[in-house]
Amino acid sequence: MPTARRPARIGFLLTQLGSFAAENFASKTRDLGITPPEAGVMRILGRHAGMNQRELAEKLGVAQSRVVALVDSLESAGLIIRKRSAIDRRSQVLQLTDSGHDLLTKLRGAAETQEADLAEGLSADDRDHLYELLLKLSDARGLDRDVHPGYRADE
Numbered sequence: 001m002p003t004a005r006r007p008a009r010i011g012f013l014l015t016q017l018g019s020f021a022a023e024n025f026a027s028k029t030r031d032l033g034i035t036p037p038e039a040g041v042m043r044i045l046g047r048h049a050g051m052n053q054r055e056l057a058e059k060l061g062v063a064q065s066r067v068v069a070l071v072d073s074l075e076s077a078g079l080i081i082r083k084r085s086a087i088d089r090r091s092q093v094l095q096l097t098d099s100g101h102d103l104l105t106k107l108r109g110a111a112e113t114q115e116a117d118l119a120e121g122l123s124a125d126d127r128d129h130l131y132e133l134l135l136k137l138s139d140a141r142g143l144d145r146d147v148h149p150g151y152r153a154d155e
Helices: 010-032 036-047 053-060 064-076 098-119 124-140 149-154
Strands: 080-084 092-096
Touching (some): 010 036, 010 098, 036 098, 092 098
Antiparallel strands (some): 080 092
16 A cells, blocks of 8 residues: 555556566567567457458558558568458458468467466456456556557557
8 A cells, every 4th residue: 555655656567567568478479480569460460350451550550651561571471461352452451371370379378378477476366356457447548458559669
C-alpha cells in the first residue's frame, strides 16, 4: 500500500515490466527468425485472413509504407502471400502460407512462454485478477487489444 512516505509507482513498474516483456518476446521471435512487429502482423493475419494492406495499415494505425515493408519481408520469407481479391481485382489480400501457419503456431507457444515468464510467482487467482485489472485499464483508454503501439516506432 502506498503511504505518505512511499507513493505509488504504477507507471514506473508498468514500464519496467513492459520493457522486460518486450525484450523477452523479442528474444523469442528472434529465435524464430522474425521481429516482434512481423510477429504481430502474422497474428493479425491469422485472425483476419484476407485483409488487404490498407486494412492492415488502418488496424495497426501506421502508414501504408510501413505495412509494405513488413509485408515484403514476410512474403520474402515465404510466410505470407499477396493474392488478387475475388471481390475487387484492383486489390490484393494477404494470406498466411502453410509455413506462415506453422510459424504462427510456434509464435503462440512463444507468447505462452512469455506469459509464464511474466506471471512467475503469481497464483492462478493472482494472474486472473491482474489480467482483469489490465483489461480494465486498457479498455478505459480505448486501446486495441490486438495492436501494440510499438508498430509506430519505426515510422
